[in-house]
Amino acid sequence: MSSFVIKSIGNALNATSLISSKYASKKALHLFASPRKGRYTDNQETIVDSAKFETLSHNEYNIATYHWQGHGPTILLAHGWESNASRWSYILNDLKAQEYNIIALDAPAHGKSSGRQFNAVLYADCISVVAKKFEPEVILGHSVGGMATIFSLHNYNLPFVNKIVSLGAPAHFSGVFSRYKSMMGYNKRISKGLDNIVYERFGKPVDYFSAANFTKTIEAEGLIIHDKKDKIIPFEDALLFANRYKNSELIETEGFGHGLKDASLTPKIIEFINR
Template identity: 50%
Template sequence: MNFLSKTIGFFINLISYISPKLAGKLALSLFSTPFRGKKFNEKESDFLDTAFKEELQHEDLNIMTYRWLGKNKTILLAHGWESNATRWQPLVESLKTQNYNIIALDAPAHGRSGSKKFNAILYSEFINIVSKKFNPDIIIGHSVGGMATVFYQHKYQNTELEKLVLLGAPSNFTGVFNRYVEMMGYNKKVDKQMNEIVLEKYGHLPAYFSAADFTKNIDTSALLIHDERDRIIPYQDAKSFEQNYANAQLITTQGFGHSLNNETIIEYINKYITN
């Protein structure tokens, strides 16, 4: 994968000497295109078939939702990059035993939801549409699903939302961006053009989109869980959240990696949302 990434980066770097803007567009398009998370195997399909499915709309994009009905509080689940709603099966099975009303969605360009491109800003709009429909008391987000959850609550300030759970969430867009640039080996021309395209499209440079900074104006109680050995999102991101998010507590794990998808994590979540 590293060799392939560097090879693609090399060719995009070459293009940057002819057309920096084209090189920036290609690099950003690659950055925004998930290559996994669309297809379901038989076991995953069987799990999703146990849910009530409903499509919602954001502009011209469909949002696929899955519901497991219960009479307890409503919990919304937002998965991460190159994943889909099936990643929540162990947690869903646990929450069902406690009669929670559970909603999961597929992110943009993932699972059965629409869009060819993905980013946390668009994802936050998906979360907004789903939240308007189902009125969650709690949102649990993994990885960039956690970042998108923060973007959502920062923008919309949902006062009905009681708790957030952020699992291995990136604290800022700059770090994600920089790790991508480093992985691909892009030169400064490509890096600069990517930043300028983001500025042109969203009105801000990538540095503005700091989930950790956004939490300064979020009062909603939150649980942060992050593994010290997370190789995808550095543990320092969790510390950034902790330093900025006044109403949050951090649980640090060791040896669970980035997925944070096991019985121990489920126990932490159950204890937090029950109290």
């Protein structure tokens, strides 16, 4: 959406909040949690066609999974917002060459998974369902996929996971939420209303959901990769991870953007997995 459209929607909801702040806040959260893209295009379908396809269930959700069989360690791939399992095409051949047993999933409301709404807590639940079936030794998570991976390890007993690769992941949900509120230009009524809805739904305040803080409970070894000029998730988030995730190392990049799809990173990821 253009900045004009974004601000127009924000202004309309601000006006609505003068009548009912709760209604306007619910609409604002619905907008925040509704991906506008992430379902497969025809070209993206060809990337996952070679995998064994299977759906797993979590409550009312069907979770799409893709399996490229190998004899090495099992690797689980968790994509980010408005994406799907095809985003890993740039690294798949290198992982296959290592004979890794590769699993990828589509997040709720993305790819071939069911649902229309998405949040990191739900994604963490789905990651745990997939992880408990396939028992990966390593999880690679991009952006919110990295955040949800850490949520999942914090919330569930997944002792078979001994390594995490986090690519451009947000360190805390409060930062993501704050940037959304600022982008939309929401007033204080909606901002407070959004925080209240999160507390009502999850029983915790927004600032509780800090992936950086959750790493303190995680024993798995971590590799944090983040671009210094990431325009989506600030590099400061990577520094928070590095400061609090004691069993981790940080690779700083410059010029690779938020996607971090650069061939020079692949050998470093493979070296981390294999050591």
